[in-house]
Amino acid sequence: MSRETVLPPASRPFVGSRAPVTTADGPGLFAACPELIGTPAAYDREEEIFGEGEEAESVYRVMQGAVRTHKVLSDGRRQITGFHLPGDLFGFEPGEAHRHSAEALSGTRVLIFKRRQVERIATHRAEVACQLWSLATRSLRQAQDHMLLLGRRSALERVAAFLLDVDLRLGGTGAFDLPMTRRDIADYLGLTIETVSRTITQLEAEGALLRTGGRKVSLRRGRMHRLVED
Amino acid sequence: MSRETVLPPASRPFVGSRAPVTTADGPGLFAACPELIGTPAAYDREEEIFGEGEEAESVYRVMQGAVRTHKVLSDGRRQITGFHLPGDLFGFEPGEAHRHSAEALSGTRVLIFKRRQVERIATHRAEVACQLWSLATRSLRQAQDHMLLLGRRSALERVAAFLLDVDLRLGGTGAFDLPMTRRDIADYLGLTIETVSRTITQLEAEGALLRTGGRKVSLRRGRMHRLVED
DNA sequence: CGTTTCGTTGAGCGGGGTCAAACGACGTGG
DNA sequence: CCACGTCGTTTGACCCCGCTCAACGAAACG
Numbered sequence: 001m002s003r004e005t006v007l008p009p010a011s012r013p014f015v016g017s018r019a020p021v022t023t024a025d026g027p028g029l030f031a032a033c034p035e036l037i038g039t040p041a042a043y044d045r046e047e048e049i050f051g052e053g054e055e056a057e058s059v060y061r062v063m064q065g066a067v068r069t070h071k072v073l074s075d076g077r078r079q080i081t082g083f084h085l086p087g088d089l090f091g092f093e094p095g096e097a098h099r100h101s102a103e104a105l106s107g108t109r110v111l112i113f114k115r116r117q118v119e120r121i122a123t124h125r126a127e128v129a130c131q132l133w134s135l136a137t138r139s140l141r142q143a144q145d146h147m148l149l150l151g152r153r154s155a156l157e158r159v160a161a162f163l164l165d166v167d168l169r170l171g172g173t174g175a176f177d178l179p180m181t182r183r184d185i186a187d188y189l190g191l192t193i194e195t196v197s198r199t200i201t202q203l204e205a206e207g208a209l210l211r212t213g214g215r216k217v218s219l220r221r222g223r224m225h226r227l228v229e230d
Numbered sequence: 231m232s233r234e235t236v237l238p239p240a241s242r243p244f245v246g247s248r249a250p251v252t253t254a255d256g257p258g259l260f261a262a263c264p265e266l267i268g269t270p271a272a273y274d275r276e277e278e279i280f281g282e283g284e285e286a287e288s289v290y291r292v293m294q295g296a297v298r299t300h301k302v303l304s305d306g307r308r309q310i311t312g313f314h315l316p317g318d319l320f321g322f323e324p325g326e327a328h329r330h331s332a333e334a335l336s337g338t339r340v341l342i343f344k345r346r347q348v349e350r351i352a353t354h355r356a357e358v359a360c361q362l363w364s365l366a367t368r369s370l371r372q373a374q375d376h377m378l379l380l381g382r383r384s385a386l387e388r389v390a391a392f393l394l395d396v397d398l399r400l401g402g403t404g405a406f407d408l409p410m411t412r413r414d415i416a417d418y419l420g421l422t423i424e425t426v427s428r429t430i431t432q433l434e435a436e437g438a439l440l441r442t443g444g445r446k447v448s449l450r451r452g453r454m455h456r457l458v459e460d
Numbered sequence: 461c462g463t464t465t466c467g468t469t470g471a472g473c474g475g476g477g478t479c480a481a482a483c484g485a486c487g488t489g490g
Numbered sequence: 491c492c493a494c495g496t497c498g499t500t501t502g503a504c505c506c507c508g509c510t511c512a513a514c515g516a517a518a519c520g
Contacts, residue, residue, distance in 0.1 A: 071378045074460040079378040094367040100374070122360055129359030130352055136366035137324040143373035144330070148301045148309040150380035151420030155508065182467060190381030195508055197468055214517080230304055385476065412499065425476055427500055444485085461520100468515075477507085483500075490493080 036121060036128075038111025043104035049091075051101045056093040058112045062086050065108025066179040069100040070187065080188040082142070083180065085169050089135060091115075105179050150190045158189040159199040160227040163209065167219055178215040203227075266351060266358075268341025273334035279321075281331045286323040288342045292316050295338025296409040299330040300417065310418040312372070313410065315399050319365060321345075335409050380420045388419040389429040390457040393439065397449055408445040433457075 038061060043049055049060065049067065060067070067084040081100065084090045093099060122129040149158055162185065170176045178185075182193040189196065200217075203209050208223040268291060273279055279290065279297065290297070297314040311330065314320045323329060352359040379388055392415065400406045408415070412423040419426065430447075433439050438453040 071374065073378070073382065077382040079381040081374045081377055092367055092370075094364060094371055099371060119360075122356060122363070124356050126352060126354050126356040126359050129356050129363055130349075133352070133359055133363040133366055134324055136363055136370055137322055140322075140366055140370045140373060141324055141329060143370060143377065144301065144311045146377055147311055147373065147380060148303070150377060151309040151417075152303065152307040181465095187381075192509060193467080194469085194510085198508090201468075422477060423499080424478085424501085428476090431500075464517100464519080466515100466517075468513105470513085471511090473508105473510075475507100475509090476505105478505075479503090481500105481502080483498105485498085486496085488493105488495085490491105 036113060036118065038113050040109065041112050042107065042109045045104060045106045047104050049102040049104060049110070050098050052098055054098050055096060056091065056098045057115050059089060059091040059115055059118060060102075061089050061111045061113070063109040063111060066105040067102055067108060067110070068105055068180065068184060068188075069102045071100055078187045079190070080184060081146075082139075083166075083184075083188065085179075092132075092136065105184070155189075155191055155195050155199050156202065157228055158191065159185075159196060160203065160208065160224050162189055163203075163217065163219060164221065164224055164228065167221070174221050175212070175218040176216070178217065266343060266348065268343050270339065271342050272337070272339045275334060275336045277334050279332040279334060279340070280328050282328055284328050285326060286321065286328045287345050289319060289321040289345055289348060290332075291319050291341045291343070293339040293341060296335040297332055297338060297340070298335055298410065298414060298418075299332045301330055308417045309420070310414060311376075312369075313396075313414075313418065315409075322362075322366065335414070385419075385421055385425050385429050386432065387458055388421065389415075389426060390433065390438070390454050392419055393433075393447065393449060394451065394454055394458065397451070404451050405442070405448040406446070408447065 040063075043065075050056070050058075052071065062084050064086055066086075067088075067090060068080050069082050069084065069090055070078050070080040072078045082090070083105070090102060091098070118128075118132070122132055149161060153161065166178065167174060167176055180188075182196050185191075186193045186196045191199075200209070200211070203224075204211055206223070208220050208227060210218040210220075212218050270293075273295075280286075280288075282301065292314050294316055296316075297318075297320060298310050299312050299314065299320055300308050300310040302308045312320065313335070320332060321328070348358075348362070352362055379391060383391065396408065397404060397406055410418075412426050415421075416423045416426045421429075430439070430441070433454075434441055436453070438450050438457060440448040440450075442448050
């Protein structure tokens with residue numbers, strides 16, 4: 001698998017973190033930890049970053065692009081457990097092996113941290129360990145919110161909630177370009193691609209969004225929110 | 231709300247942890263931390279331990295009995311995010327307020343730890359912070375497994391997987407007493423009580439389990455496992 | 461251009477939901 | 491001790507949301 005081919009122009013083994021990382025975990029994880037410098041890497045669209053069962057030797061921070069993590073059943077049914085956008089971390093595992101697979105949704109740049117090194121530092125620097133803790137706790141909360149969605153919400157609510165969430169994480173302007181396919185959305189929401197498609201059509205018919213070509217959408221966030229209605 | 235009325239005989243504000251806590255997080259969380267001694271408390275069946283929105287000032291460890299944590303939508307739809315058996319911890323939150331409710335399933339004893347105190351200790355004792363981290367990561371993994379179940383498994387698979395899981399957590403003998411109602415099971419599995427009931431009937435008809443009165447069941451674990459497959 | 465992948469739409473079906481009734485295990489009071 | 495009410499569970503009848511199968515349109519790519 002050739003890395004770094006589809007990627008935009010510019011330096012490939014790029015250095016430092018100049019990406020607009022203003023999301024999630026504040027001013028950057030491990031900020032208070034200069035000896036922890038990630039190794040930059042880049043992945044093509046659909047390229048696997050790690051697979052289920054592989055040894056979990058690294059953790060990752062998205063700098064640019066987007067990543068999905070998922071689990072699969074033996075018959076192919078897939079559940080995407082999370083999308084990771086710039087600023088997000090992923091790849092932490094409690095044991096020695098990954099219990100997920102991870103792939104890049106598009107040309108994606110990440111910083112790689114050695115798991116052993118992170119753990120070693122955490123064992124003698126409480127503030128780093130605390131960061132890891134709060135990070136994991138935040139992911140846990142997200143996971144629990146998603147359980148409510150998967151267990152108890154209708155297709156319409158799922159798609160509406162999803163679009164609002166992506167909008168928020170992408171800047172909250174109400175207009176954005178979906179970084180994932182219908183299949184990815186379906187496998188995240190526990191639906192089929194047909195249902196996702198039909199539901200988006202329905203949302204457009206109800207005036208809750210506008211399809212503005214390709215994967216671009218523009219949300220009427222007021223109407224959208226009324227559909228989710230906590 | 232009268233605490234400690236339905237509970238078995240014996241001392242109510244009971245002291246120490248004599249319960250058979252051999253589960254989950256090994257030889258007891260905070261074991262390496264003698265200054266962290268939990269305050270014992272007891273709750274009746276169906277009694278609320280904390281509610282969504284309340285200030286999250288404590289974390290809890292189950293010593294005896296069982297606890298459920300859940301989220302609800304405004305129209306009453308409920309998703310149980312976890313059952314907590316002896317040895318388990320619950321009540322951690324990333325923010326200041328609980329984003330769940332928690333109730334006792336039956337007469338239940340817990341140890342209460344002050345969140346502030348735990349956090350204070352974690353900030354200067356890396357090993358405690360690491361324990362918290364690995365705890366959260368383990369919960370996260372469970373949550374992700376449950377997402378796969380909620381998003382992609384059939385009713386039969388859900389119920390079978392659930393029964394196998396409870397069996398395992400209750401000792402793995404194959405015969406046990408379900409500590410929760412059909413409603414709780416349904417709200418955990420994203421089903422209705424009718425579907426849970428019908429599915430158990432079906433499992434019995436297929437010879438995968440035996441109903442041995444009340445909530446007692448006896449699993450044919452071989453057949454059961456073949457239904458979950460993966 | 462043809463080919464492939466992705467997205468949309470339609471027709472029909474079925475798994476699981478809804479509504480309703482009856483049953484069994486308890487606990488309470490006559 | 492039994493009549494009665496309550497609550498949890500089971501079962502039946504019916505229906506609908508979302509899945510399946512299939513065709514077609516629209517980009518992306520060689």
